[in-house]
Amino acid sequence: MLIKTKEDIKAIKEGGKIIGEILEKLGKMAKAGVSTFEIDEEAEKLIIKAGGRPAFKGHTNSHFDPPFPCTICASRNHELVHGIAKREVILQNGDIFSIDIGMEWPYKKGEHGLYTDTAITVAVGEIDQKTKELMRVTKQSLEVGIKAAKPGASVAQIGRAIEEYVNSQGKYGIIRDLVGHGVGHAVHEDPRVPNYYDKRMEKFILQPGMVIAIEPMISLGDWRIVEGDDGWTIEMADGSMCAHFEHTVIITKTGCEIATRRPSEKQK
Numbered sequence: 001m002l003i004k005t006k007e008d009i010k011a012i013k014e015g016g017k018i019i020g021e022i023l024e025k026l027g028k029m030a031k032a033g034v035s036t037f038e039i040d041e042e043a044e045k046l047i048i049k050a051g052g053r054p055a056f057k058g059h060t061n062s063h064f065d066p067p068f069p070c071t072i073c074a075s076r077n078h079e080l081v082h083g084i085a086k087r088e089v090i091l092q093n094g095d096i097f098s099i100d101i102g103m104e105w106p107y108k109k110g111e112h113g114l115y116t117d118t119a120i121t122v123a124v125g126e127i128d129q130k131t132k133e134l135m136r137v138t139k140q141s142l143e144v145g146i147k148a149a150k151p152g153a154s155v156a157q158i159g160r161a162i163e164e165y166v167n168s169q170g171k172y173g174i175i176r177d178l179v180g181h182g183v184g185h186a187v188h189e190d191p192r193v194p195n196y197y198d199k200r201m202e203k204f205i206l207q208p209g210m211v212i213a214i215e216p217m218i219s220l221g222d223w224r225i226v227e228g229d230d231g232w233t234i235e236m237a238d239g240s241m242c243a244h245f246e247h248t249v250i251i252t253k254t255g256c257e258i259a260t261r262r263p264s265e266k267q268k
Contacts, residue, residue, distance in 0.1 A: 015105030016259025055102030093125030
């Protein structure tokens with residue numbers, strides 16, 4: 001994992017503040033009758049207006065894969081991540097909607113900016129109590145993971161903290177095939193940041209200047225996932241509701257700093 005310079009950290013903080021504000025605006029758009037495409041369009045406009053570039057649009061895992069077509073990952077209900085925003089997908093009362101967004105900032109052609117990555121799951125209208133609890137547990141597990149992210153701690157300790165908290169709250173599925181990651185000079189950097197205890201990650205010790213994306217992904221059912229028919233969307237294999245929250249976190253000398261806090265979170 002790369003240690004970021006002071007200049008890198010400054011850009012990550014500034015970009016993180018911007019993307020946090022953008023994500024909060026997008027979350028407020030998630031109402032019954034709104035298409036996921038409308039939210040995606042607004043996301044791209046806001047990022048470009050802020051002097052950034054959408055990190056996910058055009059992203060590809062290899063030369064053999066098609067580029068991702070959207071600014072946000074727009075995932076509903078049993079869809080976990082990487083959902084494609086579409087005009088025909090209209091949010092309905094009772095849905096939960098995950099918005100995952102990344103940005104390169106500042107963006108200048110021919111130069112590299114710094115990347116931040118963040119996600120929320122929001123309720124569309126009224127949802128049932130079990131789903132409310134799923135969202136609460138997933139969001140709080142992110143805070144628990146962030147608290148464990150400090151210099152001298154291992155990446156494994158983050159996963160242990162998240163797993164122990166989620167298990168203490170009831171029977172939930174902690175997704176194992178998708179994890180958090182390093183971030184900064186690229187959308188995804190080493191190391192993997194699992195949301196469960198992985199002994200192999202004990203060797204990765206956090207140091208000041210490291211930047212990671214912590215992103216718990218939790219379901220009401222089993223943890224297993226499948227790829228959707230569109231080749232991008234990752235769904236729960238059992239069709240259960242799932243939630244996803246994420247922040248970009250900077251390791252400091254005394255603990256950590258959350259770069260992507262949204263305005264409403266800072267007020268609490």
